[in-house]
Amino acid sequence: MTRKHDRQWYIPQGARRVSHNHSSAVAYVYETAGKLYAVAFSGKAQKPAWHYRFKTNEDRAGRVTSFFESVARHEAAKIEQRQKVKQAGRGLVVGDILRASWGYEQTNVDFYQVTALIGSSMVEIRRIAGESEETGYMSGQCVPVPDRFIGEAARHKASEGTVKLASYCWARRMKPAAIIGTKPVFSASYWSSYA
Numbered sequence: 001m002t003r004k005h006d007r008q009w010y011i012p013q014g015a016r017r018v019s020h021n022h023s024s025a026v027a028y029v030y031e032t033a034g035k036l037y038a039v040a041f042s043g044k045a046q047k048p049a050w051h052y053r054f055k056t057n058e059d060r061a062g063r064v065t066s067f068f069e070s071v072a073r074h075e076a077a078k079i080e081q082r083q084k085v086k087q088a089g090r091g092l093v094v095g096d097i098l099r100a101s102w103g104y105e106q107t108n109v110d111f112y113q114v115t116a117l118i119g120s121s122m123v124e125i126r127r128i129a130g131e132s133e134e135t136g137y138m139s140g141q142c143v144p145v146p147d148r149f150i151g152e153a154a155r156h157k158a159s160e161g162t163v164k165l166a167s168y169c170w171a172r173r174m175k176p177a178a179i180i181g182t183k184p185v186f187s188a189s190y191w192s193s194y195a
Helices: 057-088
Strands: 015-017 026-032 034-042 050-054 099-100 108-118 123-137 140-148 154-159 164-165 169-173 178-179 183-185 187-194
Touching: 026 057, 050 057, 099 140, 099 164, 108 140, 108 187, 123 178
Parallel strands: none
Antiparallel strands: 015 026, 026 034, 034 050, 099 108, 099 169, 108 123, 123 140, 123 154, 140 187, 154 164, 164 169, 178 183
16 A cells, blocks of 8 residues: 655755745755755645755755746636636527537537526536438438437536537537528538447
8 A cells, every 4th residue: 555645744854935925836945964955846736846956056046936937827827717718608508509529430429409508607408319411331411400309408517618528528519600591500510330
């Protein structure tokens, strides 16, 4: 059985803690037998990001400062990305058609329709039929048929027009290729079957 070490295990006794005001980064600087060392962590990580020996105090200070700035940039980018996703929201409205393409040795295509918006990030979707035409050997093209439901309603979290159906399958909003009258017309999707 392997033993997991917490952060304290990596910090030598007597090391001086150096923290950063604009990130979660922290470093511990120390000397052993006249040699200069530093060990650095970011976030809630229990293992160090690095643990080095340095020739001079300037080298060590430069490496610690560079690490702090790198962590601050990374954390600021993560916050910005989260805000963008929150602002973009679900990216779906009732009636939108989603396409999911999945498979290993064949390409399966399923279509879904958004039937309700729930809260600030959830949607209710139902699987809909597709019209298919074989255009090659065990392969072809298919298009969704809106409002022809073939599955039960299911709730999923949506973000930027995308819904995760399973670990291997995402459904993405389809943009209509054209609108004829009031009905959207969608581009065909390729499918294949080798079973």
